[in-house]
Amino acid sequence: MILHIDMDAFFASIEQAINPRLKGKPLIVGSRANKLYTVVCAASYEAKAFGIGSGMSTKEALQLCPTAEFVPAQQGRYIWTSEQIFEMLKVYGFEVVYASIDEFQMDIGDEADGQALAKTIQKQVRETFNITASVGIAKNWLLAKLASKLNKPNGIAIITEGNLIDVLGKVPVEKLCGIGKSSQEILHNLGVKTCLDLYQKSGDFLQRIFGKYGINLYLSLHSTDRFDTRDFDPNPKSVGHSYTLPYASQNPGFIRAWIRLLAEMVGQRLRQKNLASNTVHLWLNCPETGNFGAQKTFQQATSDGYEIYQRCLKIMAQSGLKTPRTKIPGVFMPRIRALGVTCGNLAFDSYLPLFTVQKRREELIKAMDKINNRYGDGSIYPAVVSLTKKMQ
Numbered sequence: 001m002i003l004h005i006d007m008d009a010f011f012a013s014i015e016q017a018i019n020p021r022l023k024g025k026p027l028i029v030g031s032r033a034n035k036l037y038t039v040v041c042a043a044s045y046e047a048k049a050f051g052i053g054s055g056m057s058t059k060e061a062l063q064l065c066p067t068a069e070f071v072p073a074q075q076g077r078y079i080w081t082s083e084q085i086f087e088m089l090k091v092y093g094f095e096v097v098y099a100s101i102d103e104f105q106m107d108i109g110d111e112a113d114g115q116a117l118a119k120t121i122q123k124q125v126r127e128t129f130n131i132t133a134s135v136g137i138a139k140n141w142l143l144a145k146l147a148s149k150l151n152k153p154n155g156i157a158i159i160t161e162g163n164l165i166d167v168l169g170k171v172p173v174e175k176l177c178g179i180g181k182s183s184q185e186i187l188h189n190l191g192v193k194t195c196l197d198l199y200q201k202s203g204d205f206l207q208r209i210f211g212k213y214g215i216n217l218y219l220s221l222h223s224t225d226r227f228d229t230r231d232f233d234p235n236p237k238s239v240g241h242s243y244t245l246p247y248a249s250q251n252p253g254f255i256r257a258w259i260r261l262l263a264e265m266v267g268q269r270l271r272q273k274n275l276a277s278n279t280v281h282l283w284l285n286c287p288e289t290g291n292f293g294a295q296k297t298f299q300q301a302t303s304d305g306y307e308i309y310q311r312c313l314k315i316m317a318q319s320g321l322k323t324p325r326t327k328i329p330g331v332f333m334p335r336i337r338a339l340g341v342t343c344g345n346l347a348f349d350s351y352l353p354l355f356t357v358q359k360r361r362e363e364l365i366k367a368m369d370k371i372n373n374r375y376g377d378g379s380i381y382p383a384v385v386s387l388t389k390k391m392q
Helices: 010-018 057-065 075-091 114-129 139-146 164-168 181-189 195-199 202-209 210-220 252-272 303-318 358-376 383-390
Strands: 004-008 027-030 040-043 069-072 095-100 103-107 133-138 156-158 239-249 275-286 292-302 337-346
Touching: 004 114, 004 139, 010 027, 010 040, 010 075, 010 303, 027 057, 040 057, 075 103, 075 114, 103 139, 114 133, 133 139, 139 156, 139 210, 156 292, 164 195, 164 337, 181 202, 195 210, 202 239, 210 383, 239 252, 239 275, 252 275, 252 303, 252 337, 275 303, 292 303, 292 337
Parallel strands: 027 069, 133 156
Antiparallel strands: 004 103, 004 133, 027 040, 095 103, 239 337, 275 292, 275 337
């Protein structure tokens, strides 16, 4: 059996634990320090009661709850607490892995009393860190993760062979990890509305609908493989990230920092899928001139965020848009409101670095990925990305 331990409103709960004045109040944790020009990174349960959720603009959130408290995210606090919780869980003697910065999976075998252990863990988390955790228990990681969401906050839910039909029959299919909006729409059109409907479908059925994604989903639902080792996403045709700035900016250093951040995010996703890209597409939205988009195909495929960033700068230079190093008369940088970086022409990454500098770069990337995979995305990043937080 697997215990999936999910911290409740983790970032917001830590801020409330540190500052008792925030206890019991609607709290917004922003991704940046600027209260009015950021997005909700996390919300306390008191704030969620007003409809505030992660990813929402703080302007919208404060319209829903004008009295909500606001604090900027302090990532170091969350990483430290996560690491301490992980070390605490290891003491119980079972194998433990990170699922994310605020989620942990523990393999307790088939003999241990899962519910009693879950209560003990909840008590220790509450007494040690003054926050709460919800625990799901099931035969595999996917069902255990689902169970952890059923009785939030500070709840315990168990999915067994005896209650599986009753429990899954009450849960909408979109609550299952890996079911996004597009998958939800496809499944609903096929009459698959609940997790039970999905659970009862054959592997052949899901494979016909979703390909490799479908068979992975079927195996993850039914297998007793302990931990989350499956990739739910099919091999994509492209990988991209975009962002809308809080206000239009003409500062080339600021724009370049955002392109670097998006390129790093795209590179990380490519590496997670063992993919590399030859084609880079850069998209910019300019309030005065409209959208700009251009792409270029390069001879060497890459999954290195810095190389993707450099290729974006080449696209900008060839387009006539000014970058910080451009001094050509008549070339300008328009005001930018939104931007995006997408990599296409994907193939499995089989490239082996030949030169010392390339090998060192690959070792650095692997070290960064290892840290970010363990402690959460953005735990370590290029220094220039800090401009995206400071220049508001």
